[in-house]
Amino acid sequence: MHRIELKSLLADRAVGTPSGRVVRALSERGALSATQIAHITGLAKSTVSMTLSELRKSGIVVEGPSLERGASVGRPATVLTLNPQAGTCVGVLIGLGQARVIVADVSHAIIADTVTELDPDFSPEQAAEETRRMIKQTYAEHSMPLCGLLGVGVAVAGPVNPIDGRMQRASVVPTWAGIDIRTVFGPVLQRPILVDNESNCAALAEMMWGAAIGYEDFVLFKIDMGVGGAIVSGGRVLTGIAGSAGEFGHMTVDPDGPLCRCGNRGCLELYASFKTPLQHASKRFDRPMTMDDVIVLAKEGDVGCRRLIEDTATAAGRGLGMIGTILNPGLIVIGGRMALAGDLLMTPLAASFEKHTLVKRSDVSGPARTELTIGKFTENDSCMGAVGLVLRHHGRLA
Amino acid sequence: MHRIELKSLLADRAVGTPSGRVVRALSERGALSATQIAHITGLAKSTVSMTLSELRKSGIVVEGPSLERGASVGRPATVLTLNPQAGTCVGVLIGLGQARVIVADVSHAIIADTVTELDPDFSPEQAAEETRRMIKQTYAEHSMPLCGLLGVGVAVAGPVNPIDGRMQRASVVPTWAGIDIRTVFGPVLQRPILVDNESNCAALAEMMWGAAIGYEDFVLFKIDMGVGGAIVSGGRVLTGIAGSAGEFGHMTVDPDGPLCRCGNRGCLELYASFKTPLQHASKRFDRPMTMDDVIVLAKEGDVGCRRLIEDTATAAGRGLGMIGTILNPGLIVIGGRMALAGDLLMTPLAASFEKHTLVKRSDVSGPARTELTIGKFTENDSCMGAVGLVLRHHGRLA
């Protein structure tokens, strides 16, 4: 029997076949037992068994590290993953003046994580070229074959249409507006390119490996130097018709408020991000302060810094309250570096959310309540999510 | 061969079988050709052909009225529907001081539409009893067998959890809070009960028969004496963890604004509903005015009435702008009786939406734009949607 190629099993035409479905499930989830695969794919366990024995014979599926004993009776499950040598994926984050590249294999093992500084106003072509360089170097350093690279996921700051890869206005670098990421990166990287918004990628990371595992419906709310987020419905990250779904930072809070970089007035981002508080802190301490500085000082008991965090939380909670009213999600994950403040942020945030949202905690019983939790990822969420784009959406790969 | 029962094909256990999938598709869509069924169910057309010939033999599926010639080449499709005599469904709207009952058969033909006034503060038990009476009477008048009734869909004003049927606070009649609709109506009607919010039902109606046919993702925004709405994502009406998703009327517009009946301050409903304008109009004309009166006068050129509509539209547009920013839907359907104002409403509404939303029309090309349109249903939308609940969700029927 001639060798089965992983790529062909990830192609669109194999969507319906058992092999395709099993491989897809493993690619999306990482490590699974045969029973779990049967449950997820909806195939009978007999079919899964036969399919797996073939996939194991051809080396596409391997036995993974046996999971910690789950304290349950019955025969322990053998954990399976895709063969790490069968393929690799790259996640790229194109952010404010920096590019980040994470390399992982199809068994969900992270192989490398690199960050490079870029010119403040770099062009898309520069970004693509730099990405190519970083990928090439990383693969060389780990003596991995570049031909194993299945696809590249790109997370960009600002709205982007994942279908056509086109950037919207209001992106990090205004000159990127209208640029088609796929057209720019595709020819340079010579691989299928999957693009999505930074926050949407972060949500994907939380869903695949973070605080939202097992949730089909949740909201990610990101508080950092800006405010953003993502909406996950039915296990699907909502992109919106133009790719701008989840842009919580640009909800109008005060139509007569100050101008925002997006062109509207009084956006939530102007009140609930940590940009303005940082300016106040820098003035007060007479030196440039970072978000981490303020959080550390607040945890040490500095009342001024505590108040800055509280005020931000209160403003964010108002926006979050509206999101709760509109979407009534089962889970809200707080992301962004602001989440590092922990309870200092979450306590006033939860209070403000409760005040402004429609259904109060006391109105409903436990399972119908909206949970608020801190995300697992705060720093590399978007880039991990970009990896997830490839692992989840390779159906769209050529 | 013994007769196949429609009910058993609609049961959960038949979800996977071809017969079940074909019947389900027909029940959801009404009339379809064999090719369309194959496309929707994902089955091979050969399978559909064989399944249909069996279903036709057993009388569950019948040839429907041949659709108007579609001006396309090729053999014309034979249109199929479920046998109207195989089953009927009832949609009930429990609204402000009135109950409405619509009876339809499984071929999507409407058989009857009845409205009854109720006491302003009727109890759930009264509503259930009245519903039973109306259903019984209607079936008698049309000499239809009550045993053919497959299920009853109930649309209620105010948040309700469709899973457990429990009403939330902030419902029409405050005393209904915490009531389990399914438990109250179930024993009285002796049929499977499906419950959802009024607005969610309206969205279902627009999706199945109205302005949102073919859309998997859209938003319904309802402007009437209150403001409400629904979010449809991936063909699924979002209910939220507690059933309050889509409650656009209670987004906080001004945290220091007047108290709302929901207990919060400055809700959108206080500015964007037609309740306050109606009070102004009544004072101005010194007689009780209805929404229709104001719309008629506005269309005749009365500048005061025009302004009332414009101001409402402007306020609504601000809320809608936020919805556009957060969800970036491909389509927004404007429902509620306010939509009867037509362009008098839509022009300022679209302008206000455009002003407050993130992605402007000029930012993106046609297919990525958010369309704004008036709903097909304005009056009986919710009750029709309640019928749709039964036609779509009978998988959940016992």
Place this chain on the structure above:
DNA sequence: GCTAATAAGTTCACCCTAGAACAAATAAGG
């Protein structure tokens, strides 16, 4: 009015999936 093009619907043999029965591997309990 004939042919070509297009699309809908049907037939049938073959492969493949599902279900049941069985085998294997562990925890709990006396």
Place this chain on the structure above:
DNA sequence: CCTTATTTGTTCTAGGGTGAACTTATTAGC
């Protein structure tokens, strides 16, 4: 230490869905 309960994973056959080829029904064009 053996039995029971529980869960995982494999084997095998029957039945059923699929795809290819074919038939039927219509429009468009010459």
